[in-house]
Amino acid sequence: MRTAARRDALRATAAERGLDAVLVTNLLNVRYLTGFTGSNGALLVRTDGADLFGTDGRYTTQAGTQVPDVELLVGRATVPALAREAVRRGARRLGYESHDLTVDGLHGLERVLDDAAAGGTVPELASVRRAVEAQRAVKDDDEVESLRRACAVADQALAQLAAEGALRPGRTELQVGRELDARMLALGAEAPSFETIVATGANSAIPHHRPDTTVLRDGDLLKLDFGATVDGYHSDMTRTFVLGHAADWQREVYELVAASQAAGRAALAVGADVVAVDAAARDVIVAAGHGEHFTHGLGHGVGLEIHEAPGIGQLGAGSLAAGMAVTVEPGVYLPGHGGVRIEDTLIVTDDAPELLTLTSKELLVL
Amino acid sequence: MRTAARRDALRATAAERGLDAVLVTNLLNVRYLTGFTGSNGALLVRTDGADLFGTDGRYTTQAGTQVPDVELLVGRATVPALAREAVRRGARRLGYESHDLTVDGLHGLERVLDDAAAGGTVPELASVRRAVEAQRAVKDDDEVESLRRACAVADQALAQLAAEGALRPGRTELQVGRELDARMLALGAEAPSFETIVATGANSAIPHHRPDTTVLRDGDLLKLDFGATVDGYHSDMTRTFVLGHAADWQREVYELVAASQAAGRAALAVGADVVAVDAAARDVIVAAGHGEHFTHGLGHGVGLEIHEAPGIGQLGAGSLAAGMAVTVEPGVYLPGHGGVRIEDTLIVTDDAPELLTLTSKELLVL
Numbered sequence: 001m002r003t004a005a006r007r008d009a010l011r012a013t014a015a016e017r018g019l020d021a022v023l024v025t026n027l028l029n030v031r032y033l034t035g036f037t038g039s040n041g042a043l044l045v046r047t048d049g050a051d052l053f054g055t056d057g058r059y060t061t062q063a064g065t066q067v068p069d070v071e072l073l074v075g076r077a078t079v080p081a082l083a084r085e086a087v088r089r090g091a092r093r094l095g096y097e098s099h100d101l102t103v104d105g106l107h108g109l110e111r112v113l114d115d116a117a118a119g120g121t122v123p124e125l126a127s128v129r130r131a132v133e134a135q136r137a138v139k140d141d142d143e144v145e146s147l148r149r150a151c152a153v154a155d156q157a158l159a160q161l162a163a164e165g166a167l168r169p170g171r172t173e174l175q176v177g178r179e180l181d182a183r184m185l186a187l188g189a190e191a192p193s194f195e196t197i198v199a200t201g202a203n204s205a206i207p208h209h210r211p212d213t214t215v216l217r218d219g220d221l222l223k224l225d226f227g228a229t230v231d232g233y234h235s236d237m238t239r240t241f242v243l244g245h246a247a248d249w250q251r252e253v254y255e256l257v258a259a260s261q262a263a264g265r266a267a268l269a270v271g272a273d274v275v276a277v278d279a280a281a282r283d284v285i286v287a288a289g290h291g292e293h294f295t296h297g298l299g300h301g302v303g304l305e306i307h308e309a310p311g312i313g314q315l316g317a318g319s320l321a322a323g324m325a326v327t328v329e330p331g332v333y334l335p336g337h338g339g340v341r342i343e344d345t346l347i348v349t350d351d352a353p354e355l356l357t358l359t360s361k362e363l364l365v366l
Numbered sequence: 367m368r369t370a371a372r373r374d375a376l377r378a379t380a381a382e383r384g385l386d387a388v389l390v391t392n393l394l395n396v397r398y399l400t401g402f403t404g405s406n407g408a409l410l411v412r413t414d415g416a417d418l419f420g421t422d423g424r425y426t427t428q429a430g431t432q433v434p435d436v437e438l439l440v441g442r443a444t445v446p447a448l449a450r451e452a453v454r455r456g457a458r459r460l461g462y463e464s465h466d467l468t469v470d471g472l473h474g475l476e477r478v479l480d481d482a483a484a485g486g487t488v489p490e491l492a493s494v495r496r497a498v499e500a501q502r503a504v505k506d507d508d509e510v511e512s513l514r515r516a517c518a519v520a521d522q523a524l525a526q527l528a529a530e531g532a533l534r535p536g537r538t539e540l541q542v543g544r545e546l547d548a549r550m551l552a553l554g555a556e557a558p559s560f561e562t563i564v565a566t567g568a569n570s571a572i573p574h575h576r577p578d579t580t581v582l583r584d585g586d587l588l589k590l591d592f593g594a595t596v597d598g599y600h601s602d603m604t605r606t607f608v609l610g611h612a613a614d615w616q617r618e619v620y621e622l623v624a625a626s627q628a629a630g631r632a633a634l635a636v637g638a639d640v641v642a643v644d645a646a647a648r649d650v651i652v653a654a655g656h657g658e659h660f661t662h663g664l665g666h667g668v669g670l671e672i673h674e675a676p677g678i679g680q681l682g683a684g685s686l687a688a689g690m691a692v693t694v695e696p697g698v699y700l701p702g703h704g705g706v707r708i709e710d711t712l713i714v715t716d717d718a719p720e721l722l723t724l725t726s727k728e729l730l731v732l
Contacts, residue, residue: 058574
């Protein structure tokens with residue numbers, strides 16, 4: 001199973017760092033490493049290979065089905081129980097996720113270790129930082145397939161809405177957003193990836209506008225930023241349309257953003273510095289005199305979270321690796337007038353990046 | 367504004383505990399205290415009344431609209447920035463949420479306080495524990511109104527599905543679940559309250575069954591546990607039906623659970639101990655010899671979270687207060703055969719509890 005390979009990779013990291021075991025508490029990391037989709041679970045990955053998965057009584061059956069290959073511990077206080085077992089089985093140095101565990105959670109762990117030591121040497125706690133998130137940044141084949149399906153659902157939902165004429169003047173942003181969401185659910189999405197953005201007219205100049213009762217009007221821009229969740233994996237796509245007919249300024253801004261987005265996609269290569277990828281797209285917009293109107297980073301990793309590593313922006317750090325799933329989403333926002341953003345989800349490969357969001361990026365006049 | 371009164375209540379708690387300010391990091395607590403619905407925000411409540419709300423540049427406009435009455439601080443690292451400001455404005459003793467702040471987050475705060483002290487006395491950090499959650503357990507009028515609307519959406523969605531004959535033999539659990547979700551969205555829900563449970567036949571004996579391709583069949587039980595989110599507030603309702611005709615055992619189990627649920631609702635009174643409320647419903651099931659088949663607690667608080675304080679169960683603690691929103695949801699599960707759960711969302715009042723989920727609790731044969 002894929003999840004066994006993922007646990008083995010974490011096991012190798014733990015061994016390198018001199019840990020006997022790692023207590024994984026971040027629920028998405030637990031899902032990634034086990035396949036478990038319930039709302040309460042934690043995982044103990046041991047360097048000797050005998051892992052332990054903990055959850056509560058609601059999930060006994062589900063854990064048996066989803067995590068058949070890891071020993072199961074059922075109980076109420078999962079994290080302390082796993083820590084207790086780790087010590088009972090000889091762990092002297094236990095890794096934990098300091099970016100996830102709360103202050104109260106750490107105090108609980110410390111009490112467990114004190115008790116378990118029973119007067120002897122108290123086992124040591126050491127943060128593994130974001131070791132699992134670092135693994136998650138590079139997707140395996142199963143994950144890429146889930147992302148493909150998530151992107152396909154979003155593509156189809158938008159195609160259906162456009163074909164039915166649902167994106168027409170007279171309707172409200174909220175109506176469009178709700179239909180897009182309902183369509184994605186009908187096509188098999190578990191949920192929208194995030195609160196769907198529908199922004200028309202001047203609202204399209206607000207990068208993260210929440211859809212409201214604003215009415216779509218002839219001649220306005222219509223920006224849709226949305227995605228579908230499939231198997232827990234999130235797609236993310238933005239398309240901007242014009243209703244009725246496109247004015248020259250709309251066409252110019254659109255072509256500029258499209259050129260920037262193409263440059264950003266072209267810069268997605270194994271080993272590319274994320275700051276350089278951002279610059280490849282940003283330079284196009286800056287050269288056209290609109291640098292101040294591109295107010296956010298170029299993109300982000302996407303997977304079990306809608307925003308995850310790597311960040312692609314001016315303040316980013318690190319470089320791209322094959323198998324990373326990222327968005328490329330430049331925008332130009334003219335306050336009070338309107339804005340254009342174009343966004344794809346792609347997979348970085350040794351060759352050209354694989355495009356997962358297949359909806360056309362021509363300027364569509366609806 | 368309601369949110370100002372909520373901040374004043376927290377301010378009073380802070381003053382009682384000798385704190386100069388409280389740094390609220392839990393995002394739902396921030397929403398409760400400010401009305402802010404974005405994905406990144408933190409709040410500094412100061413005993414001198416000069417509060418400060420922090421978020422990042424994506425939310426400048428939204429913060430201005432949703433939180434017009436609190437001074438705004440826009441930046442990238444919101445929590446350290448608020449802590450820095452607290453110290454700059456004279457805080458010597460700063461409260462924080464140890465159940466929410468991560469270990470890394472606390473270390474970041476400690477660094478900020480060390481820096482801000484610049485060699486002088488380092489300000490002290492003290493956990494306020496779940497002070498805001500304790501406030502949230504008692505709903506104000508605005509919150510009750512949101513819950514009423516959330517429950518009404520769920521009631522209407524179910525009524526529409528039943529009226530259209532969508533709950534009929536031959537359909538799958540997944541189809542029913544998706545239609546219920548889509549219907550709630552169409553009726554104005556922001557999202558389902560949680561992953562909708564549709565469990566038919568033997569699956570109905572699994573308390574938290576995930577809908578799958580199991581086909582609804584004549585003579586089977588059909589258990590639906592679902593809710594709608596409106597204004598961030600969650601409704602929670604379970605109804606169990608029989609398809610075609612009801613067998614004697616189904617009718618008997620149903621009547622038993624209905625009697626238990628009525629007893630639980632009748633026990634909802636100001637000052638009632640939550641363990642006693644659980645017992646009032648549980649005793650009915652135990653007396654009928656089915657105690658072992660009621661495998662979970664009786665209910666839970668509901669609001670900005672689907673599960674929040676107070677817990678109503680055998681291991682609960684505390685008593686009910688007027689304005690608490692709670693569920694009452696006993697169940698009897700006969701493994702391999704089927705199960706019945708009946709659940710309402712209600713408001714505890716000085717009088718009889720107010721029932722918010724209005725769908726009939728008669729045994730409906732569809």
